[in-house]
Amino acid sequence: MTAIVHSLLEAPLWPLMNKFYRTHQSSMKASKDAxxxxxxAHEIVAALCLRPAANGFWLTGLFVAPALRGQGIAGTLVNTAVLSCDGPVWLFCDPALQGFYESLGFRLAQDLPQVLHERLVRYQRNKAMIAMAITLECRAPAPGTAPQ
Known part of the structure; x- marks a missing residue:
């Protein structure tokens, strides 16, 4: 398999992310404020958005092409993106994904910013959803670097 590169998507290429989501019949959308x-690997095989929220970021839209799931692509992409952030990162997920996110250093969120708390309450009206967060202190160092 071709090497997979994890990176920020340059603004002129943003439409490719929505095309990736649509190709896989995902309802997710790239957020222009993220x-x-x-x-x-030549083409997009996974994507996520990091939207500014309070004094940190809100991770949304994580999606991996179904044929490539189970290969660590999601975890590496999340870790790469989160390491670029200078504040906490929050996300909402199905409770069944709690173990996956805990393996990346996320924990159940104790204190959500008000704007995210309100959104979570709205989402929970329609489906099971939990909030998780990772702080600067809990992040894994980038591969090849020493822990701080």
């Missing part, structure tokens, strides 16, 4: 991160 950092758009992708994993690529």
């Amino acid at each position: 950092q758009l991160w992708v994993a690529r």
Whole structure:
């Protein structure tokens, strides 16, 4: 398999992220007010958005091409994106994904910024959803660097 590169998607290429989501019949959409991160092997194979929120970021839209799931692509993409952030990162997920995110250093969020708390309450009206967060202190160092 071709090497997978994880990086920010340059603004002129943002439409490719929505094309990736549509190709896989995902309802997710790239947010223009976010950092758009992708994993690529010639074409996009995974994507996520990091939207500014309070004094940190809200991770949304994580999606990996179904044929490539279970290969660590999501975890590496999340870690790469989160390491670029200078504040906490929050996300909402199905409770079944709690273990996956805990393996990346996320924990159940104790204190959500008000704007995210309100959004979570709205989402929970329609489906099971939990909030998780990772702080600067809990992040894994980038591969090849020493822990701080």
